[in-house]
Amino acid sequence: MIDFGYGITRSNRLNLDEADLSLARKMARREKSFATCIGCGTCTAGCTAGHFTAYNPRKIQLMILNGQTENLKEDLKKCMLCGRCQMLCPRGISLRSLWSKLYRALDDGRKTPAVTRDIF
Amino acid sequence: MKNVVIIGAGVAGLTAAARLKDIGYNVTIIEKKTYDGGNVASWDRLFPDSRRASRLIDDVRRPLGEGVTIHYDQRITSLVKMKDGRIGVGTESLGIIHADALLVASGFSLFDAHLKEEYGYGIYDNVYTQADLESMFSSGKVLTRSGDIPRRIGFVHCVGSRDEKVGNRYCSKVCCVTAVKQASEIKQLYPDAQVYCFYMDLRMFELPYEDMYFNAQKLYGVRFIRGRLCEAAEKMDKSVILKVEDTLAGQTLNLSVDMLVLMAGMRPASDTARIATMLGLHCNKEGFLTPVDIFSRGNETEVDGVFLAGTCTGPKTIPQTIADARSAAIRIDEYLKKRKK
Numbered sequence: 001m002i003d004f005g006y007g008i009t010r011s012n013r014l015n016l017d018e019a020d021l022s023l024a025r026k027m028a029r030r031e032k033s034f035a036t037c038i039g040c041g042t043c044t045a046g047c048t049a050g051h052f053t054a055y056n057p058r059k060i061q062l063m064i065l066n067g068q069t070e071n072l073k074e075d076l077k078k079c080m081l082c083g084r085c086q087m088l089c090p091r092g093i094s095l096r097s098l099w100s101k102l103y104r105a106l107d108d109g110r111k112t113p114a115v116t117r118d119i120f
Numbered sequence: 121m122k123n124v125v126i127i128g129a130g131v132a133g134l135t136a137a138a139r140l141k142d143i144g145y146n147v148t149i150i151e152k153k154t155y156d157g158g159n160v161a162s163w164d165r166l167f168p169d170s171r172r173a174s175r176l177i178d179d180v181r182r183p184l185g186e187g188v189t190i191h192y193d194q195r196i197t198s199l200v201k202m203k204d205g206r207i208g209v210g211t212e213s214l215g216i217i218h219a220d221a222l223l224v225a226s227g228f229s230l231f232d233a234h235l236k237e238e239y240g241y242g243i244y245d246n247v248y249t250q251a252d253l254e255s256m257f258s259s260g261k262v263l264t265r266s267g268d269i270p271r272r273i274g275f276v277h278c279v280g281s282r283d284e285k286v287g288n289r290y291c292s293k294v295c296c297v298t299a300v301k302q303a304s305e306i307k308q309l310y311p312d313a314q315v316y317c318f319y320m321d322l323r324m325f326e327l328p329y330e331d332m333y334f335n336a337q338k339l340y341g342v343r344f345i346r347g348r349l350c351e352a353a354e355k356m357d358k359s360v361i362l363k364v365e366d367t368l369a370g371q372t373l374n375l376s377v378d379m380l381v382l383m384a385g386m387r388p389a390s391d392t393a394r395i396a397t398m399l400g401l402h403c404n405k406e407g408f409l410t411p412v413d414i415f416s417r418g419n420e421t422e423v424d425g426v427f428l429a430g431t432c433t434g435p436k437t438i439p440q441t442i443a444d445a446r447s448a449a450i451r452i453d454e455y456l457k458k459r460k461k
């Protein structure tokens with residue numbers, strides 16, 4: 001193929017038609033409470049990890065919901081599971097439980113790729 | 121002449137009393153405080169048109185004239201449904217009053233902001249509630265605890281509302297507009313001040329409210345930051361440092377203000393549960409009294425002859441409260457006319 005010196009730039013837009021939402025579905029079943037997040041940012045403002053890094057627990061939840069899972073596991077490593085976010089959340093979401101279940105889900109996602117997608 | 125007893129001399133109680141008196145009933149109001157007007161009595165100006173709260177109370181009080189008796193400083197000790205269908209209303213100093221109909225207009229109390237300890241109300245010098253600020257507006261002096269003109273003021277929406285951690289999931293409805301009103305008033309007073317509102321959602325639901333929001337931005341340069349206050353701390357100079365995420369920027373931020381104003385939500389008035397128990401009325405999980413049907417019987421209860429009006433059934437604006445009280449008066453009249461036959 002002739003190399004024209006340019007390629008197709010990937011759209012920066014979230015494409016919810018094509019996004020892989022298997023993790024979102026899985027997490028919705030494993031930790032039901034996070035469905036009620038109103039995105040107020042209290043967790044992020046109070047997050048111990050977020051104090052020194054760009055870690056943002058509010059956004060982590062959006063990444064789950066939107067299927068942006070590429071860097072999720074690496075990101076999640078910054079969380080110390082201190083539970084401060086959970087203490088602060090006005091919706092009473094079990095955030096600490098969400099983070100540990102998410103970690104586990106990302107792990108088993110690696111062991112059984114693709115197949116799990118259709119199950120959930 | 122039939123007797124109607126009203127619990128509460130706030131806007132709802134006074135409004136209903138005037139209508140019932142006009143129709144020709146003998147009306148008695150029992151009030152726990154030493155003054156009328158309820159929560160509105162401690163307000164300076166009202167949204168959306170900045171009218172004086174005192175003028176509003178005058179307007180609802182004026183039609184009462186001579187025909188209505190108000191007993192102040194009363195504590196209700198018993199409420200009994202009697203065999204003849206009337207209700208015995210007992211107080212310490214008045215004995216038992218026999219009511220052919222009873223209207224509960226016991227209103228609301230502001231959420232106790234001390235309970236959100238992380239915001240520092242009662243701990244830090246310069247943390248106030250919207251009610252404290254109204255008193256300052258009334259006195260004509262809006263100053264920090266040390267008597268200085270505040271240069272930066274922050275308003276925190278949803279304090280004690282929409283917060284599972286204090287057991288109140290519901291929205292108090294009026295505090296967003298109140299924050300916009302007060303933020304604009306601060307800028308009228310101190311045009312050079314920087315004013316911030318920290319909100320989760322802005323609930324500008326009535327026709328004029330969006331204009332107030334628009335003007336707060338355009339005329340007064342109020343900055344609206346979408347994020348809920350996580351915590352406040354006091355600095356050496358007694359200013360208050362805020363920790364919050366600007367969720368639209370996706371960035372946590374620190375900001376210090378000379379005055380922090382907490383928009384405390386509405387709770388059922390302290391006596392609501394006691395009144396409900398004595399009469400066998402229903403309270404919802406929020407603790408407000410529940411009418412039989414919110415669409416068609418919004419002022420009625422399961423107990424014959426007992427009616428509800430105003431914020432005892434949930435957060436309301438003042439115009440909504442007045443309309444609700446008038447509708448309660450009509451329902452009571454219908455009920456008493458039917459009973460006569």
Ligand code: SF4
Nearest residue numbers: 037038040041043089
């Ligand atoms: S504090 Fe709770 S509701 Fe607010 S953004 Fe975090 S998870 Fe969502």
Ligand code: SF4
Nearest residue numbers: 047079080082083085
């Ligand atoms: S548990 Fe994790 S996300 Fe929550 S506050 Fe602690 S470090 Fe932040």
Ligand code: SF4
Nearest residue numbers: 278281291292295296
């Ligand atoms: S009216 Fe606004 S400030 Fe008040 S509880 Fe509702 S959303 Fe919060």
